[in-house]
Amino acid sequence: MEEKENMSREQGNEPKHQPPAKRYIRLKPFSFLMLVFGLVLVSAGITFFVLTTGEDKVVEVVSPQKPLERKEFQKLYDAYDELKTNYYDEIDEKAIIDGAINGMIDALGDPYSDYLNEQEAERLIESISSSFEGIGAEIQEWNGYIKVVSPIKKSPAEKAGLLPNDIITAVDGKSIQGLSSSEAVLLIRGEKGSTVTLSIRRGESPETFDVKIVRDVIPLETVYPEMLENGIAHIHITNFADSTYEELLTAIHEMSAEGMKGLILDVRQNPGGTLNAALAISDLFVEKGKNLFQYVGKDGKPNIYTAEDGEKLTLPVAVVIDDGSASASEIVAAALKESANIPLIGLKTFGKGTVQTPMDLSDGSNLKLTTAKWLTPNGNWIHKQGIAPDIEVPYPPYAMLPYLDPSVELKEGMLSPQVKVAEDMLTATGYDAGEIDGLYDAQTKKAVQALQVDLSVEVTGILSEETTFGLLDKLRTKIQEEDPQLMKAKEVLLEKIQQ
The missing domain is CATH 1.10.101.10 (PGBD-like superfamily/PGBD)
Structure with a gap:
């Protein structure tokens, strides 16, 4: 998502494994009539109970007028009833329900899990399309604040001078402390040509300064190739979208036609993206059978993914990284470092070792939950640690003014x-x-x-x-x-x- 919560596009289902398709039962006319008759009986008030063994569980099948209840939610129901009955003013029922769900998510203490109402979920869908309108910055919630993970290449945010780790304290003079990244997105995004003013705190300084940014259309090109001298190609990947693998292949073929002898793969200020794109790209550089990464779901057992057959790039490669390289960028960097002995140059990466899955709810809203963590090929968890470069090269002081x-x-x-x-x-x-x-x-x-x-x-x-x-x-x-x-x-x- 722009102003994209980092990992909002992370495809969290276990990579390369799609959930089974839903199955539907075709009813014959007679069966349909019997089903209708059964529903009439239920609506007339027939109630029965099925007792299950173990843990004293009771499953109650009741009339449509009486919803099935779960004991763990009784306190929530009681609180809702008290609000509706005794609060001095009318309540916004939808806002109350959304707030309850947000409260559950916030209680996880996980900045990457989030609840998106219908409007926010639409923004999520827009953010993975070919383009969107906004300032072009990846953000995430961090200790109650909204932090810039990275500005998107050639975006208004980059041109205005936003840097990784900048803290956005207010939007158009309104404090956003305590907001989720999804809520902040709705304030930051807007139509092309409109202006938004962000209050920024940078580095150790307690002072803030305002940045006025004119919103624009943000195209989601993700691969930018150029041929340097001595046959060295430089390919910058700005994020990992569904199209990135094919974009990269095209760029590699173009650079090969121009006489490429070596490749600099640049994932600096790349905040991540889809997991499968990261794996497909890693596979280009890693020998068949070697580890790409390890996926650890709720059961705690690592599933190891290895390189497969296919097109491979065997010429000399170096990867440049920085503190804006996160998530999918770190998957690629770790795979190339540990399984292909490719050097990493630059600064320690951001340190995000979890995977998120967006899950649609019935009304069009969405839960984006952390469903797994990932480990490097050698089994290291880099979460909140980052990946250290083989050769550390800082930015010059004037780049961080x-x-x-x-x-x-x-x-x-x-x-x-x-x-x-x-x-x-x-x-x-x-x-x-x-x-x-x-x-x-x-x-x-x-x-x-x-x-x-x-x-x-x-x-x-x-x-x-x-x-x-x-x-x-x-x-x-x-x-x-x-x-x-x-x-x-x-x-x-x-x-x-x-x-």
């Missing part, structure tokens, strides 16, 4: 944290802003003027909206061009190719 708000005009004489951020960005992109102290002095103004000349905008020395966006674009380009993790992966592959 706080947000610079384009709507705030900065000019000479101002002293503020935003000025300090601007000075950091100017310095990182090659403009001499002088001492980085948060004071917009003459040297800062001179650096902004040089930037405005390069951007071909009016030279005022004032950091206003147009200039700020230009500065952010320059910083983003620098991060992409001087990507230290990608550079290290190229270095590792070159060594392998030359061996």
Whole structure:
């Protein structure tokens, strides 16, 4: 789901095993009449009891006017009756029922299990279609807050500067503390062209800042290939959808036609997706018969899934990961590391080792429950631990700078944290802003003027909206061009190719 709760698209049924189809009984006319007659007798009030042995169980078959009851729900029924009878105002029965279900889910203490009412369930279905409208960020509930797992590549969220682990404290000025990720999604999403303001807390700072984001159509392309120098291909997978495996195969064939000698598989800031897509992609790189992962359901017994026959990629491969690589990304990273001896480069991954299953309810609402945990090929559970890279390569400091708000005009004489951020960005992109102290002095103004000349905008020395966006674009380009993790992966592959 956009603003997608992480794992909202996780296909939790045991991988590659579909539930049996529902069976229906065809009744002959005579049988149908007898069935109707039987129902008439029941509706007339005939009641009987069937006693079962063991645990003193009693199953009661009653008239349609008297619902079957379960003892464990008696307290819930009593509370509902008290509300309906004695609460001073009219109650919203649907809201009360939804709240009761939400309460049961919340009591699990599992941020990945959720109840989605009809409207939220529709959003879930939309989020796995070819596109949707919103800001393009994966989120999850975390300690009562909503945390960004990862912005989607080329989305408004990415362009606005949202980063993994940012905490969203409010939407359009309304606090969302305590909301489920599904409830937060309904506030964050909206029509193309509309604006939403998110209040963000980043890192250890207790301060928040506002980010205005214009919503747009978010296409669900998931694979982005490019050919680098020396025959090294770079393929970035942004999430794992049903189409991702075929997209990846197409990209690999395209890169092979261009002379690919080595492949960098990039799952940074990839929050996950469907389990079967992760397994199919892992299978491309792992020798037949070797473990892909282990699936542990309610019975606690691991089911081990192994690589099968099929197309295999045998040229040198490296995988780049970071703290935004979660769930399905971690399944792939673990499989390639432990069963194919493929190096992982970058930062420790997010650490999500559970699988969710969406289950439709009769009224169109949905339960998304954690139904299993998964283990790496060697039997390691990485939940809340993450997967450590073989070669750790941090991001440069300028890649993790706080947000610079384009709507705030900065000019000479101002002293503020935003000025300090601007000075950091100017310095990182090659403009001499002088001492980085948060004071917009003459040297800062001179650096902004040089930037405005390069951007071909009016030279005022004032950091206003147009200039700020230009500065952010320059910083983003620098991060992409001087990507230290990608550079290290190229270095590792070159060594392998030359061996």
